[in-house]
Amino acid sequence: MRKTLGALLVAAVAAMPLMTETVAAADTNPQPGRGDRLVGANFAGRSEVIAKNGMAATSQPLATQVAVTILQQGGSAADAAIAANAMLGLVEPTGSGVGGDLFALVWDPKTNKLYGLNASGRAPKGQTLEQLRQRLADRDAIPSFGSLSVTVPGAVGGWFDLHKKFGKLPMDKVLAPAIAYAQDGFPLSPFIGQGMARNIKRLLEQKDVEEVENLKKTYLPDGRMPEAGRVFRNPDLARTYSLIAKGGRDAFYKGEVAKTVDAYMKRIGGPLRFEDFADHTSTWVEPVSTNYRGYDVWQIPPNGQGIATLQMLNLLEGYDLKAMGHNSADFVHVMVEAKKLAFADRSRWYADPEFVKVPLQRLISKDYANERRPLIDMAKAGTPDPGKMPESHDTIFLSTADKDGMMVALIQSNYRGMGSGLVPDGLGFMLQDRGEQFALNPQHPNVYAPGKRPFHTIIPGFVTKDGKPWLAYGVMGGAMQPQGHVQVLVNMIDFGMNVQEAGDAARWQHDGSAEPTGAPAEGVGTLFLEQGIAPSVLEELKRRGHNAIYKPGTHYGSYEAIQRDHANGVYRGGTEMRVDGHAAGF
Structure with a gap:
């Protein structure tokens, strides 16, 4: 009987097509050292994941696990997306964080409609184009790093806009996994560990970054460069997330976080102010x-x-x-x-x-x-x-889907890896450098202006x-x-x-x-x-x-x-x- 089953199995496997004809055309190049897949195209790194009740796809395994956990606790796809984004701000600071901006597309099964959210921040309202150009002296572009590249972080505002419209679980529960990991620590994954080391080395060499001691305290707490497998903790970020979880959106834009950034910017000579945070709003837009x-x-x-x-x-x-x-x-x-x-x-x-x-x-x-x-x-x-x-x-991108049919596509970034190089006192996150993307030519549509959003x-x-x-x-x-x-x-x-x-x-x-x-x-x-x-x-x-x-x-x-x-x-x-x-x- 065992022989018969074995023969049947061999015959069945031999008869199975390893890939479709259309995919085969894309799979003709040799790949030395690579094994052969038994299903699908041989160039594929793994099989697609199939599930019925909910799903998350993110750029770091722990963030995916957090999102799935939120879904299993009854959270919506929007809750899961926020939880994953918060987690990625911790475990993948090379591409994300609450110092950056956010965009999202959400399919709502209740209304059978796609919603768009632009949660990007604006340039400082107290700095004109002429003042900026005077500070730049003879430069013809905004620097990639330092305070002149910083715009208002829009991500946290985006979280609360998504949560208000599509959330089910309370925000403290949504942020709880990221807070716990920030306090207890987690091992850095390979690609991100490598990226953190490269980003930190680059930022420490930049003359435009006015202050680096906070960067070192947050990302080099023991003086050693990050590497895969090393346990990383960020208690300052845990505290910031806790403030947001308890105090809501205002804790970030009108409370302790905004006041801390204001004081920090004044200390280093940067243009961003408390009023820029307090006036920030996201925009629900019609997708095209x-x-x-x-x-x-x-x-x-x-x-x-x-x-x-x-x-x-x-x-x-x-x-x-x-x-x-x-x-x-x-x-x-x-x-x-x-x-x-x-x-x-x-x-x-x-x-x-x-x-x-x-x-x-x-x-x-x-x-x-x-x-x-x-x-x-x-x-x-x-x-x-x-x-x-x-x-x-x-940047980071993530996608989530829940049992009701809601699907979220969310992207979030600090720009240029970890961002501007500036970590405000005791907050545990780096401010974005998205303002680098402004033009300085007054005739260009994307020219810098106070309160304007840069090209993204x-x-x-x-x-x-x-x-x-x-x-x-x-x-x-x-x-x-x-x-x-x-x-x-x-x-x-x-x-x-x-x-x-x-x-x-x-x-x-x-x-x-x-x-x-x-x-x-x-x-x-x-x-x-x-x-x-x-x-x-x-x-x-x-x-x-x-x-x-x-x-x-x-x-x-x-x-x-x-x-x-x-x-x-x-x-x-x-x-x-x-x-x-x-x-x-x-």
């Missing part, structure tokens, strides 16, 4: 979308860069990407050229709509894409200018199909984000990859487009490729004029996603195999 091959892809409008994703998809819809073959020379070329066109507009038109009239509907229209598409030359790399309009970089790189993504939620997803990493959003969507929609394979497939990243700060394009730029893209493709891209190179170790974005499988009544989760996170459900 385009339809790509029957799927409605949703983004938050500027001051973020999400509409670059929609512009790219509109351009690419005019090509048969599947016929080109996944990661072929034609495929990568047309994707990169679409990116350049979208980013030319990004550099010129994206800004805070409270201060300028953004030509939003024209930018994301099919007609505009049809006008711009002929600028793509399939034979050579281009350097496009922005289109004509009528007058008028490190962080973008959550959402997809609906036939009016139902299909995917809550994100790919964090500065200017890589729209590029990554498009790549994973094309992988799923055009090539039939599952939610995990779509993130694991080899990626490209183009750098060197003009910037919303006013920095010009760098010719054709540089096209970085992962080594899973064939050498013959690299050579052909070079022949077409791309400055294409393999660059192992480049951050090609970090991906998390939860897909809604309506046919089976389950969620399917995938996360970035390149770093530390994972998806889990129950």
Whole structure:
């Protein structure tokens, strides 16, 4: 009997297809040292996670566990997202924290509607453009670090806006896991431990950072650089979280936290003040979308860069990407050229709509894409200018889903890794340096102004199909984000990859487009490729004029996603195999 069962098992396994035909085309490059998967594409790092009652996908395992625990305690997907974000501010300070900003897209099953939240902060109201330029002397850009790059942190305001509208559990219960871990400590994970060491070393070398003793006290309590496996504690952050849990939003924006930041900024000569915190508000916004091959892809409008994703998809819809073959020379070329066109507009038109009239509907229209598409030359790399309009970089992403059908895509960041380098006295978190993204040219839509929101790189993504939620997803990493959003969507929609394979497939990243700060394009730029893209493709891209190179170790974005499988009544989760996170459900 044992022989018969063994023979049947061998025969069954032999008959099983290891991957679909469409995915096989993307999986032809050798991978030395790698074992063979028994299901799905061989390039996939792991299987997608499937669960019925709830799911979380984050960039750090402990944050995923915290989110799932909140869901199991009866919390909503919004509660779980807040809990995970608070946890990530502790365990992944290289990409997040309450010193930064937040954007979110929430599918509400009660109203069958997608909601957008812009919880980004504003420039100091007491500093004019002229005063800023005087402080910068002969510099032509806002420094990457130090007090002149700091804007009001919007994340905590975003938590309470999400909680008020969609929360179920009290906030003290939502924040309790992160508080406990901050007090008791946790072992640093590999990618984050490495990133903390690099960030701290860089920040300690920056002349623009006015004060570093608080940074050392918080992140180097024993004088040693962080590394994987070392237990890290942050009692100051535990205390800050406790203040927020007990005192609510006002504890941060009108209470002890705001007063501490005010005193700290006055001591080091920075422009941010208590009044900037007290006046801060988030904004509920209407998400904008385009339809790509029957799927409605949703983004938050500027001051973020999400509409670059929609512009790219509109351009690419005019090509048969599947016929080109996944990661072929034609495929990568047309994707990169679409990116350049979208980013030319990004550099010129994206800004805070409270201060300028953004030509939003024209930018994301099919007609505009049809006008711009002929600028793509399939034979050579281009350097496009922005289109004509009528007058008028490190982050965390997480996704959660609950038993009722609520799905959240939340992205949060301090910008440039850990942020400005400035840790206010006794608070346990670093202030963001998002203000670096302002332009200084008075004629530019994104020019610095008191109380204005800077251009933002962080973008959550959402997809609906036939009016139902299909995917809550994100790919964090500065200017890589729209590029990554498009790549994973094309992988799923055009090539039939599952939610995990779509993130694991080899990626490209183009750098060197003009910037919303006013920095010009760098010719054709540089096209970085992962080594899973064939050498013959690299050579052909070079022949077409791309400055294409393999660059192992480049951050090609970090991906998390939860897909809604309506046919089976389950969620399917995938996360970035390149770093530390994972998806889990129950």
